[in-house]
Amino acid sequence: MYKILVIEDNPDIVANIYAFFEPKGFELDNAHNGYSGLTLASNNRYDVILLDVMLPGMDGTQLCKKLREELHDKTPVLMLTARDTILDKVAGFDSGADDYLVKPFSLVELECRIKALIRRTEDDHFAHSIAVGALSLNNSEHTIIRDGQSLKLTPTGFKILHILMSTAPRVVSKAEIEEKVWGLDIPSSDALRTHMHSVRAQLISHLTHP
Structure with missing residues (x-):
């Protein structure tokens, strides 16, 4: 099935994501800070990266920029954040994110957005x-x-x-x-x-x- 990297330092959110997606056959990896997230993203292949904006060490915006500009990684990135202003969303998209979901969010909606990103990527491959x-x-x-x-x-x-x-x-x-x-x-x-x-x-x- 699909492989997802969850870069999120909130243990409750991580636990909920795992509990929802693992029974559906998704394979998940988790990083609790920006640096370990960058390492996992650099060394493994993922179908989607779920990226929290507020991370210790390196925030999500910086991490996403490094993925796009330095590593040339095109893996779809869905940002998860409590910030919901237009400026915050623009900053996320400018860093290279593909989608944006504001906390608290529905896991059903998260799944729909993940599948949409995967379909878009697979359609590009055609x-x-x-x-x-x-x-x-x-x-x-x-x-x-x-x-x-x-x-x-x-x-x-x-x-x-x-x-x-x-x-x-x-x-x-x-x-x-x-x-x-x-x-x-x-x-x-x-x-x-x-x-x-x-x-x-x-x-x-x-x-x-x-």
């Missing part, structure tokens, strides 16, 4: 070519090439392969693939299994009949 080993996928041209030869997939098969390639080597769950392919309108039958079989058959056929 504009680029992806290569995994000898397999390359070009979304704009809707082509899949392996060892110089073209593979033909249905539109749904193409989207499934794109999801698997863009998230590799992370394991993607059945539910996650279904949500990305069909959204809330998931077919009642086991459609994903059928499409996965078709994708796999194309890849195996290419290997056995070059």
